[in-house]
Amino acid sequence: MTTRIGGGGEGEERQKRPGTMTRRSLVRSGLGALAAAPWAGRLGAAGIHPYPGLRGRTAATVQDDEIVLGVSAAFSGPSRGLGTELYRGSMAYFNHVNENGGVNGRRIVMKLLDDGYQPDPCVANTIELIQDESVFLLFNYVGTPTVTRALPVLKKFRDQQVYLFFPFTGAEPQREPPYGEFAFNLRASYRQETAGLVDNFLSIGRRRVAVFYQNDAYGRSGWAGVREALARHGETMAGEATYMRGTQFGASMRGQVEILQARSPDAVICIGAYQACAAFARDAEDLGLHIPVANVSFVGSENLLALMREGRSDADAHTRFLVNSQVVPSYEDTSLPAVREYRELMARYDPPPPDNVERITPGEPYETFPQSFVSLEGFVNAKLITEIIRRMGDNPQRSGIEEAVFAVRDYDLGVGERVRYGPDRRQGLQMIYYTVPEGERFVPLEDWEGRFPVS
Amino acid sequence: MTAMIQKGEEVLRVRKLFRKTRFGFFALFGIVVLAISILSISSVSRELRDEYVSNSESIAKNIADSSVDILLNRNLATLQSLIDQFVQIESIRYIYITSDTGEFLAHTFIPGIPEEILASDPSATEAVERSLPGLGDFVEVGSPILSGVAGTVHVGMDLERLGLKIQRAVGQQVYLLCIILVTGVLASIWLVNLASRPLTELLEYVVTLARDKESDRSTHGDVLVRDDEIGDMARMMQYVADDVGLARDEGTAAGGGD
Numbered sequence: 001m002t003t004r005i006g007g008g009g010e011g012e013e014r015q016k017r018p019g020t021m022t023r024r025s026l027v028r029s030g031l032g033a034l035a036a037a038p039w040a041g042r043l044g045a046a047g048i049h050p051y052p053g054l055r056g057r058t059a060a061t062v063q064d065d066e067i068v069l070g071v072s073a074a075f076s077g078p079s080r081g082l083g084t085e086l087y088r089g090s091m092a093y094f095n096h097v098n099e100n101g102g103v104n105g106r107r108i109v110m111k112l113l114d115d116g117y118q119p120d121p122c123v124a125n126t127i128e129l130i131q132d133e134s135v136f137l138l139f140n141y142v143g144t145p146t147v148t149r150a151l152p153v154l155k156k157f158r159d160q161q162v163y164l165f166f167p168f169t170g171a172e173p174q175r176e177p178p179y180g181e182f183a184f185n186l187r188a189s190y191r192q193e194t195a196g197l198v199d200n201f202l203s204i205g206r207r208r209v210a211v212f213y214q215n216d217a218y219g220r221s222g223w224a225g226v227r228e229a230l231a232r233h234g235e236t237m238a239g240e241a242t243y244m245r246g247t248q249f250g251a252s253m254r255g256q257v258e259i260l261q262a263r264s265p266d267a268v269i270c271i272g273a274y275q276a277c278a279a280f281a282r283d284a285e286d287l288g289l290h291i292p293v294a295n296v297s298f299v300g301s302e303n304l305l306a307l308m309r310e311g312r313s314d315a316d317a318h319t320r321f322l323v324n325s326q327v328v329p330s331y332e333d334t335s336l337p338a339v340r341e342y343r344e345l346m347a348r349y350d351p352p353p354p355d356n357v358e359r360i361t362p363g364e365p366y367e368t369f370p371q372s373f374v375s376l377e378g379f380v381n382a383k384l385i386t387e388i389i390r391r392m393g394d395n396p397q398r399s400g401i402e403e404a405v406f407a408v409r410d411y412d413l414g415v416g417e418r419v420r421y422g423p424d425r426r427q428g429l430q431m432i433y434y435t436v437p438e439g440e441r442f443v444p445l446e447d448w449e450g451r452f453p454v455s
Numbered sequence: 456m457t458a459m460i461q462k463g464e465e466v467l468r469v470r471k472l473f474r475k476t477r478f479g480f481f482a483l484f485g486i487v488v489l490a491i492s493i494l495s496i497s498s499v500s501r502e503l504r505d506e507y508v509s510n511s512e513s514i515a516k517n518i519a520d521s522s523v524d525i526l527l528n529r530n531l532a533t534l535q536s537l538i539d540q541f542v543q544i545e546s547i548r549y550i551y552i553t554s555d556t557g558e559f560l561a562h563t564f565i566p567g568i569p570e571e572i573l574a575s576d577p578s579a580t581e582a583v584e585r586s587l588p589g590l591g592d593f594v595e596v597g598s599p600i601l602s603g604v605a606g607t608v609h610v611g612m613d614l615e616r617l618g619l620k621i622q623r624a625v626g627q628q629v630y631l632l633c634i635i636l637v638t639g640v641l642a643s644i645w646l647v648n649l650a651s652r653p654l655t656e657l658l659e660y661v662v663t664l665a666r667d668k669e670s671d672r673s674t675h676g677d678v679l680v681r682d683d684e685i686g687d688m689a690r691m692m693q694y695v696a697d698d699v700g701l702a703r704d705e706g707t708a709a710g711g712g713d
Contacts (some may be wrong), residue, residue, distance in 0.1 A: 119539075218532070255566040
């Protein structure tokens with residue numbers, strides 16, 4: 001089921017927020033273009049077109065005053081936190097850009113469609129974004145099973161040169177033939193994340209590594225990464241257990257825990273979404289599987305931790321064995337310019353969830369996080385795409401996108417690692433960061449052996 | 456009086472005769488329906504099962520053909536995505552792909568690969584029936600990928616769902632046959648009644664003749680005007696009765712002359 005953005009919601013939401021109320025008042029009283037730009041940008045970014053006459057266009061991809069990025073992501077369902085936080089992080093930066101005149105005079109807006117982290121709606125949304133909405137490019141897609149199915153759509157419309165930028169997945173299909181040429185990635189891959197986790201576990205003597213994974217393309221991608229990494233060390237997987245995509249935190253994972261317990265692993269690497277991974281970590285602890293439980297970046301660390309801590313007096317005991325790999329640095333590391341900017345803009349705008357997206361599963365409340373790894377990734381994605389569009393000059397065309405991306409060489413994004421693209425390099429960042437829970441936050445892990453000693 | 460009773464018994468005997476005929480029709484229809492049902496269950500079950508196996512073999516072959524490049528590119532996420540789409544087909548309950556060394560490269564099992572599957576021959580391609588605890592009964596077929604050097608695709612079809620399909624198909628046929636049976640029995644009863652009514656009329660007329668009451672004869676006059684065998688018999692009976700009556704009257708008259 002495809003969803004389209006309805007009208008009105010964002011503006012109404014903004015009325016409830018004191019800072020934005022001021023901006024709306026400014027626009028209403030006609031006090032000038034300085035205030036009108038952010039107002040229009042926000043409505044556009046949230047899907048409400050400030051100029052109704054431009055809706056339904058099919059030919060042009062870039063208007064005189066804006067560039068539309070098409071987004072299909074999970075804004076409902078068990079993974080809604082990922083799509084929402086990624087959007088919020090990007091919005092914080094786009095709001096800032098639009099407030100300052102946009103890119104070469106054009107605002108950047110996002111056209112949002114909800115796919116609920118389901119492949120079929122994602123395919124339908126992608127077709128709609130390309131055919132009906134004529135977006136300039138696709139941006140911030142969430143998930144492997146969704147992106148994997150959307151890639152053939154890009155190949156189908158290859159003559160229109162529509163590229164997918166910075167999907168929130170580390171899977172291989174958008175990094176390799178036959179679809180790699182249609183996507184540009186920023187984050188490191190699951191192969192890199194799982195290799196890092198395996199290397200670290202093996203380095204501290206935890207050689208029996210098992211995998212708990214979502215039984216779909218995403219889980220398989222991570223599973224394959226663990227398998228390859230273990231093979232490099234001459235090891236094989238100690239065991240594996242699966243769960244169905246969309247499983248909620250309330251579900252029991254006893255069966256999965258028992259399957260893995262029977263294999264006596266030293267560590268478990270989870271390739272899943274936060275609801276199921278939190279349920280697994282909870283049940284593993286409850287059933288006496290006291291070994292490190294690692295998660296990859298897609299899990300959404302803050303969402304996972306919030307679920308596991310909710311209403312528990314012994315929350316720390318339940319999260320003590322968690323270790324999560326990240327593809328962006330810690331949002332606590334204010335020595336990095338991008339992190340400082342992110343924190344400042346998130347605090348300034350505090351972007352709300354897109355309340356006017358027509359959701360596949362409506363009526364689900366969502367509580368945002370002041371900062372999170374996912375929103376930081378969304379922020380960094382927005383920062384780089386803005387730079388790429390800026391480099392395309394006054395008249396950006398789809399045909400010039402690839403050239404503009406390949407022109408990004410040794411670009412300092414402010415995350416401690418320079419970004420570089422080329423015909424044979426379609427992934428900008430390579431670094432992996434490891435974090436463990438400390439109270440209500442994930443902090444960098446410095447000492448693996450000290451944290452997870454082998455008894 | 457004695458003659459009347461005798462005639463009455465005769466009527467009763469005729470009705471019994473038709474009751475047996477009706478029972479014979481019913482039994483015959485029943486046997487036909489039963490035989491057709493058994494034949495139908497057997498053939499539908501066999502054909503549906505064959506079709507299931509054939510379909511799953513086609514699906515396994517389709518996956519095997521589609522998997523070659525994906526496997527050679529070591530793109531297991533795409534491979535998983537591929538089998539996830541096929542497993543949405545009704546009655547396919549599981550798919551797994553093993554490498555040429557027997558390693559499980561992709562599968563659809565939750566929460567894990569059953570021990571029975573782990574213990575089976577990963578390169579086997581012939582159709583086998585499996586009973587997996589907690590999952591149900593399946594018929595599994597396999598198809599080699601690149602003649603087996605790249606691995607094997609295995610597709611499991613749900614036998615319970617197959618059973619339900621067979622039940623539904625056979626049920627529809629048996630339902631139709633039952634309607635034919637009931638209609639046939641009702642029609643046979645109606646036809647037997649139709650056939651027995653003139654005989655009953657004839658018997659009633661014969662009883663009237665036996666009573667030798669001229670007044671009663673007129674109430675059964677219809678049977679005499681029939682242009683069929685019953686009418687012929689009635690007229691013959693009347694002739695005989697008249698003849699016998701005449702002879703009796705002559706005998707009485709002669710006796711009276713003595």
